[in-house]
Amino acid sequence: MKRLICCLLLISTLSYGDDGYRLWLKYDLIKDVAKREEYARSFQFIAVSNQSPILMNAAQELQLGLQGLLGKSVPIITDLGKRKGGVYLNEHKDFSNHINYKDDGYAMSNSDNIYILANKGVGVLYGTFALLRYIQTGRSLTSLPLINIPKVQYRLLNHWDNTNGTIERGYAGESLWKWYELPATVDPRYRDYARANASLGINGTVVNNVNASARFLTAEYLEKVAALANVFRPYGIRIYLSVYFPAPKVIGGLKTADPLDPEVRKWWADKTKEIYKLIPDFGGFLVKANSEGEPGPQDYGRTHADGANMLADALAPYDGIVMWRAFVYKADPKADRFKAAHEEFTPLDGKFDKKVIVQVKNGPIDFQPREPFSPLFGNMPKTPLSMEFQITQEYTGFATHWVYEAPIFKECLDTDTYVHGKGSPSGGATVASVVDGSLHNYAMTAIAGVANTGxxxxxxxxxxxxxxxYAYGRLAWDHTLSSEAIANEWVKMTLTSEPKAVKTITNLMLKSREIYVDYNTPIGLSRPWSGVHFAPEPWQEKSPRPDWTAIYYHRADSIGLGFDRTATGSNALAQYRPEVQQKWNNPETCPLPYLLWFHHVPWTKKLSSGRTLWDELCTRFYTGADSVGWMQQQWAQVKPAVDPAIFADVTGRLATQHKEAIWWRDSWVLYLQTYSKQPIPAPFPKPERTLDDVKRLSEIYKLR
Incomplete structure (x- = not known):
């Protein structure tokens, strides 16, 4: 009751301006009186089959939501007798014939009562949030789904948070986790974080950075992690840890971290046992090893499989897994970073323990605004592959640029791999079918998103x-949902239900990614390195390693632009199936979005658009930057329908985005023009600043 009162007080204060804290769990009173009364008739009581923490959280969330949405206090009862006009939240293992126990699924129906049934309490919780989503988005309760089962088993957020409170690639403040206060003081915000994730079906959280500190495996920090696990558990969320591979040396006092050394293996087994004593439902380990300077099994002449299997052995007595990242590449000036993960991991297919999932980034380079799908997907039929998406906007404008990422996720998931000839226009062998296990019959399936919270x-x-x-969570549960449907839901639940405004904002969201790509990296340009991963520095050529320069990727010269990955170049295309190679191998037919990923194209080459490469680039850079002005105009139109505080916040960020889009445009155009020697085509004006001007601006930006 105390929690309910606090939440209602928060709702009342938000009438003065929405600070965004409630996310999509905004249970504001439905303005349509007839619709409100229609819903109210179905909610005379909330009945629970037991009073377990998870089921009671479901009941209390529904009670809170109905109080806000309908303005009606609905009692929670434990009497499951014959009543009508209420909601029955029923956990019962007998439903296992209809719902896969491991899949957290639920059944929902509406007759004399609304029934949410599952064989696990967490399934009931997910069904409860789904019911609230139906009400928030104004959908009819007569069309409740019969059965809803997640397509992926492990649905995780990866937090890149550090012990000192910083977040690697974080753009929303400091870490959520107040390590210096834990375990004695537990911030109430942790529970709201768990609520938000449970509302999407996210069931796992890796709380620390993949560039891990061994300190997280000390007794001091394991107690802190256990305190978080206690908060997350009643919301069906298991906690995981990123681990530092040489921890046995750093904190264990051993002389080696060799995964085949008996003492090392015993150390990990003992440490795992210690963890499970504190956290009985501990989820397992995430590992970044032999990547970007991080130590790993290769330091001892061992393979990734040797390292992963050692940790799997330590987890053997428990219900935990190993997620071993495939983000690996070496500082070889003659190599193509694009090929590295495939080269290192495909020879190990079938050699990983049954508790190991190999976690693969969606693209072969590094979370670019647009990348072709990683060739690893589909090429490891004997090893479960987890998808790793990046929610935080490392390469998509930090916290100033509005980029809706669902189209990025969907573009990858829906792409056909053509594995074993099963590919088809309908997507019979899509990346999604690899990730969800349906293509290769993986025993375990997982998907991870690098979190954007702070x-x-x-x-x-x-x-x-x-x-x-929100979009990541919805797609982790069901990758068949469309970007538009998810955007429409989110707008109605978070910003406004006014139809015209919903349509305008949804349209803005759906176009935002392409607009960003046009002024940032059009036609397959790639630029995964600058000092801050944001400032435009296409001229950047000095770094401790070649693949940490910009020129390594775009290969601009007097002839043209782009990275030749055909047989005449690095031959990275050979890592894909013949049908995929056929699509991308010929520069005459290669789709424009991937052209410069795979081909070095002459500046004067006429493209499928009818323009030369140089003219097409200029057109994209200029229209992309101009389109941010269009975004500003569209956003201005929804002012009457959106909370004033949020409207003002986004208005300011769009102004910054427009300014920075022009900065990106000018940097690329002025730099590439030094190679193309071509004039800027009409009707686009020459930039008002010089190349030296934008170079100085980038240097100043890096001083932030």
Missing amino acids: SDRNWTGNPMAQANW
Whole structure:
């Protein structure tokens, strides 16, 4: 009751301006009186089959939501007698014939009562949030789904948070986790974080950075992690840890971290046992090893499989897994970073323990605004592959640029791999079918998203970035959902239900990614390195390693632009199936979005658009930057329908985005023009600043 009162007080204060804290769980009174009364008739009581923590959380969330949405206090009862006009939240293992126990699924129906049935309490919780989503988005309760089962088993967020409170690639303040206060003081915000994730069906959280500190495996920090696990558990969320591979040396006092050394293996077994004593439902380990300077099994002449299997052995007595990241590449000036993961991991297919999932980034390079799918997907039929998406906007504008990421996720998931000839226009062998296990019959399936949350009151810095957290969670549960449907849901639940405004904002969201790509990296340009991963520095050529320069990727010269990955170049295309190679191998037919990923194209080459490469680039850079002005105009139109505080926040960020889009445009155009020697085509004006001007601006930016 105390919690309910606090939440209602928060709702009342938000009438003075929405600070974004409630995310998509905004249970504001439905303005349509007839619709409100229609819903109210179905909610005379909430009945629970037991009073377990998870089931009671479901009942209390429904009670809170109905109080706000309908303005009606609905009692929670434990009497499951014959009543009508209520909601029955029923956990019962007998439903296992209809719902896969491991899949957290639920059944929902509406007759004399609304029934949410599952064989696990967490399934009932997910069904409860789904019911609230139906009400928030104004859908009819007569069309409740019969059965809803997640397509992926492990649905996780990866937090890149550090012991000192910083977040690697974080743009929304400091870490959510107040390590210096834990375990004695548990911030109430942790529970709201768990609620938000449970509402999407996310069931796992890796709380620390993949560039891990061994300190997280000390007794001091394991107690802190256990305190978080206690908060997450009643919401069906298991906690995981990123681990530092040489921990046996750093904190264990051993002389080696060799995964085949008996003492090392015993150390990990003992440490795992210690963890499970504190956290009985501990989820397992995430590992970044032999990547970007991080130590790993290769330091001892061992393979990734040797390292992963050692940890799997330590987890053997428990219900935990190993997620071993495939983000690996070496500083070889003659190599193509694009090929590295495939080269290192495909020879190990079938050699990993049954508790190991190999976690693969969606693209072969590094979370670019647009990348072809990683060739690893589909090429490891004997090893479960987990998808790793990036929700935080490392390469998509930090917290100032509005980029709705669902189209990025969908573009990858829906792409056909053509594995074993099963590919078809309908997507018979899509990346999604690899990830969800249906193509290769994986025993375990997983998907991970690098989180975009932080200590900012609105969680994600840019209020519009909340949609990316939301979209990731919805797609992790059901990858068949469309980007448009998810955007429409989120707008109605978070910003406004006014039809014209919903349509305008949804349209803005759906176009935002392409607009960003046009002024940032059009036609397959790639630029995964600059000092801050954001400032435009296509001229950047000095770094400790070649693949940490910009020129390594775009290969601009007097002839043309782009990275030749055909047989005449690095031959990275050979890592894909013949049908995929056929699509991308010929520069005459290669789709424009991937052209410069695979081909070095002459500046004067006429493209399928009818323009030369140089003219097409200029057109994209200029129209992309101009389109941010269009975004500003569209956003201005929804002012009457959106909370004033959120409207003002986004208005300011769009102004910054427009300014920075022009900065990106000018940097690329002025730099590439030094190679193309071509004039800027009409009707686009020459930039008002010089190349030296934008170079100085980038240097100043890096001083932030």
